[in-house]
Every structure is written in C-alpha cells, then in structure tokens.
Amino acid sequence: MTAYVQAGQLHAAEGSHTFLKELLGPEATDVPDVVPDQFASQTPDGRNLTGLLARAIPTVIRSRSAGLSPRAAMARGAAFLDLVVRTVVADTGRQADQVAMVGTPGVRAYVRVVEMPSCSRCIILAGREYGVSNGFLRHPRCDCTMEPVTRLHRPAPVDANDIFERMTPEQRRKVFGEAGAKAIQDGARISSVVNARKSMDRVEMFGKTVQVTHVGTGSRKKPRRPPRLMPEEIYRLAESREEAVRMLYRNGYLR
Template sequence: MRELLGPEAVQGGQIVPEQFAAQTPDGRDALKLLAQAGPRSISAQRRGFSARAAMARGAAFLDMVVRTVVADTGRQADQAAMVANRKVLAYVRVVELPACSRCIILAGREYSVSSGFLRHPRCDCTMEPVTKRNRPTPADAQDIFENMTPEQRRKVFGDAGAKAIDDGANIYSVVNARKAMAQVEMFGETVQVTYAGTGSRKRKRPPRLMPEEIYRQAESREQAIRLLYKNGYLR
C-alpha cells in the first residue's frame, strides 16, 4: 500500500499484521483447516484410491487452502488499510494471467472501498486503490484476451468461446452465457442454448444459441457472424 500511494499511505490507522494472520479470512482456525488434509487422504484410500493417489488428494487440498488463505488474507489487509485511509475513494480489480473467465470479465472494474471482493479458491486477483492522485488504469477483459496465446484462450473460454470472441463477439456475453446453459430440442435435434441475457429468469422467452452451437450449425463464417449478431454476442 505504501508503494502504491506514497505519502498518502500514512493517512488513517495502520493495520496490525498479526491480527490478520491469527485466523483464516472467514474466521476459521488455520491450523485446524490445514489438518484436514490428513483425513482427506485417509478417506480417499478407504474409498479405493492407491496410497499415492490418496496422498495427492491431500496435497491438492493443502495447495488450495494455502494459496487461497494467503491471497485472501493479503486482500483483507489491503482492504482494511484502504477503508482506514480517507484518501482512498475506491479500488479497481487487477487481474493477471493465468486467470479464469469469470475473473477476466471483472478486470479493471471499480468498486466502492467497502465492497466485498469477489473471488474463488486459488484466486490471485488483487485490488489497487483509487485516490484523487492515483487513478489506476489496469487492463480490462478485452486487453487481457488480446494478450493471451491461442492455447490460453482455448483453455479459458473453450474452443468455440475463444473463436467467438476472436470473431468480435462481446467477451462478457460469451462468458455470462455459460451461467445458464441448457440443452433443448430445436431444429429437430438437441442443441446447446443459454437463457442468460434473454430478460427472463423463468425461461419464458426463447433461449439464445451458445457460440458452440452457432459454429456447429453455421455453414460459413459469414453465417456464423450473422448468428452471433442475432443471438446477441455482437452488436
């Protein structure tokens, strides 16, 4: 925080680091949480996993817990410092690769200083304070996509999703469409659709084709682009 804000960082109260390290950000005892790795390995072996596979499950749990708790604790301390500093007006979300699609579409967004930080296990996104003097301009979702390799794009957005965005589809529409995916009977066959962005949570309005289905149905790139427009991925 001192590096980001310079002289402005001394405003307000100073955080007490040991208070943040005494427990996990959600209030649990850190040692008890880490100790769950042993029972998980034992349970896996009882279910028929080999000793090596069972140990790997416990190790994966430890990796997830340590990375998540360390990142969450750092963000928690940063946010407390920002709340205590009246010079800080808001914060922006900073996303660096590798990152999941849900984090990528939040990149560069500005939030009030007391807004909760949306995250998931192993999330390593960070926040940067906004003051009158410090107006950060981190990469947004489209910037991040442009800097990804083809392999990274396919891994994060899927083959069809990456192709749709590369063809000009709105990255937010492509990612949000996957929140309400379903399979329905259309065109005399089972197709993938989404109800996200149709204006109805009760699914009373016609669904939209998923990008995967658009590319499967389209007979040419021109037709695919027309369908991307028709289904709201382009405008």
Template sequence: MRELLGPDAEDAPEIDPEQFASQAPDGRDVMGVLARSAPTAIDAQRRGFSPRAAMARGAAFLDMVVRTVVADTGRQADQAAMVANKGVRAYVRVVELPACSRCIILAGREYGVSSGFLRHPRCDCTMEPVTRRNRPTPLDAEDLVSSMSPELRRKTFGEAGAKAIADGANVSTVVNARKSMDKVEMFGRTVQVTHTGTGSRRKKRPPRLMPEEIYRLAGDDRDQAIRLLYKNGFLR
C-alpha cells in the first residue's frame, strides 16, 4: 500500500500487522475457526455421507475459511492504511474474472475511504486508493461482461440472465432483480469487537473495536477514525 501511494504515504502512520493477524476478520480466534473443519466432517458422516465424502466436506470448509480469512485480513489492513493516510480521498473496487454476479455489478465503483467493503466467502475483490496523483480506472461491470465468454456468462448470470444481458438488458438490473447484495455475515455471524489481543486470561482489557465498527462510529470524522484505529491497536 505504501509503495502504491508513493510520496503521499511518507508521513502516514504505519499499520501494525500483528493486530490484523491475531484474529479472524470477524473478531474470532483464527485457530478456533479453522478447527471447525473437523466437526464439519464428523457431522457429515453422522448424516450418512461416506468417509471420503465427509472428509471432502471438511476440506471444502477449511478451504473456504482460509481463502476468506486471508482475503478479508488483507482488505482490512489496506483500508486501515487508507483511512490513516489523509492523501487518500476514496477507493475503487477492483474485480477480476471469474467473479460472482454480485461482485461484477460493483466493479469500478468508488466509495468513501471509510465505507464498508461488501464481500462474501472466498471473495477475492480488492480495493485501490484514489489520491491526487493516483486515479485508478479499473474495469466496470459492462467492461467485464463484454470480456466474458458466452459460457462464463451463462455460468455467472444463469441461462436467462445471460440471454437478457445479450439482448441489451442492464447488468445491474438483471442481477438485482434476483437478489441484491448485502453485507455478508462471516461464517454465520457478525462480530464488531474482539477479545483477542486484550491481555492474559487473568487480566483482560476491554474488547477492541473492529475496524468496521470504528468506521461506523466515526462516520465522516476522519480524525476520529484515525484516533480509534490507534486506540484499538490497528495503527502504531
């Protein structure tokens, strides 16, 4: 991020990587989340799956968790770095194919630097900062759809959706007619604070606010967001 921002980032605070790696992006202990793969496999076998199929379900869950946690942690750190750098005015969503239909319709959109990042499990979309010197122009939804093969369009939007788009329908209209995208509850829940990294079991400090909650509380007050990122250990 610092290399991307160039001179604009020279005087900005540095993020503390350990604070982002100490827990899953939703605030839970990473090892605890990963360990859920074993009960997933056991539960599948109890429900009648063969041992091979049950192991495959556990492995699929583990793959989903690892990909999601790594991607979300990276985005979380990137956003904290952008909030801390007052030279960053906004960010744009960068989407690379293959991608789901709900991500495609968000491609190239610009958001306020503290705006939440809509995502789903295994989402690999990224964000690029907008500064005075850096004005990114990633592909938007129409560009992405134009570059897709007919087969990929059918896989992404469904047979009828792909046909409607080929007939001239707006991509966003087609996707939103089926299901609008909301902020995803990671692994079945939304957590705004974390107890990880708050001290020993014998003497714990109050739970730390997660970055999403910090941005919500600070609103448009950039200085307040930075103060809270410092206070909660995400900047140093």
C-alpha cells in the first residue's frame, strides 16, 4: 500500500514542471525542475506515510470493539484508507505545484481554482488570490487546485457566484441545503450562508426552539449581539417571501 501511494505522489509531483510550462508559455523560461522523489518520502505534512496508513488497523479493531460486524469494521478501515490516499496524493500535487511557483521568479501569486463537485467551504474561496508562498487552505479529500499569476498570465475570474449560477438545483440543495440554496437565490451572500453553519446552535426564541448561528455575533460564551436566525428558521417563520427577505436583511444574509 505504501508503494502504491508513493507512486501516486511521484506522478502528482512529476506533473508540476509541465503544468507551469504549459500555463505560462513564453514566460516559462525560468521554471525550475521539481525533484519528485523529495515529495514521496513522507506525507505533505511531514508524517511517516507507512505509519499513517497503518492506522487503518486500529480503526478496524476499535470498530469491532464497538460492536460493528466484521464486514462493517473492514468497511470503516477501507474508508479511512481511501481518505488518506486521496488526501495525501492531492496534497502532494499541490505542494509540488507551489514549490515550482515559488521557484519561478515571474510567478507573483496564485488563484484558487475550485474543481466541481465541491463543498460549500471551498466554493466561497473560489477565485481568491494569494501570495505565492501563502499556505493552501484545504480539507480531507479536497481536490481544489491553484493557478499562477504573472505579469502576462492572469486566470479568468471565477468566483462563488459564478459557480452557483452553473450548478443545477439538485447540486445547490446538496451543497448548501434546501434553505441555504433558497436564501442564496433570494440574494443572500453565499459566504454569509456558509459561514453561518460554522457555529450553529438551538436556543429558545419567540417562545419556541429555533436554529441560530453565533457567527458574526461574538461567541457562544461572550455574545456581543443576539444570535442570528439560520436561513431554515427564517423560511419557516416568515409568512411571505417579502417577510423572508426582510428577515434575511435583518439577520445579515443580505446587505
């Protein structure tokens, strides 16, 4: 298994030089050669690859101890390995790409490119520009990539709103939730809808239990303002679309 993952890492790293040469064209005269072997000796965060893969074994053992059947326990171990392999290979490719960019004098920044299907957290970062040596924000199984910015090469701007417009209704509901997708269609900022879900809670308001968010209000322990209603609750409480829009403004999803 280790050799299999390292082969994937080597393949991901080997493409970095060609990747930049093809994108930059005439500007690619100073692109350095990436040394693939140096990216396949460990995980991108410096851990021992064999040791990380071996953690699938205690995952299976704990699952059996928790009462899962042998088949279910093995499936959980396989899911862990799938997570590790996909994440390590993708991270290695991005790491090698960024090393090549940092080593190329003409590259001054990079733009985040979101590959669909994607999660809501990645979508709100689409099209953002970062300094060439800034760390790449990602999560397990993230397959977003980066594109270099030079004096002559600037990626076509694609932001979260562009991606949302291209998504089917089913994709929107899957990524943002039914109420979240409806709020965005009604004009709510995508980042507001997504970030609200980072700190969801249930509290007593209006004589009933409602879903709220503490994002943008302070914190659960020291709130500066009352918690904000989640879009789901706004649509549940509003008696008309006009009232829902007013509540979206009042709760900070529209401005």
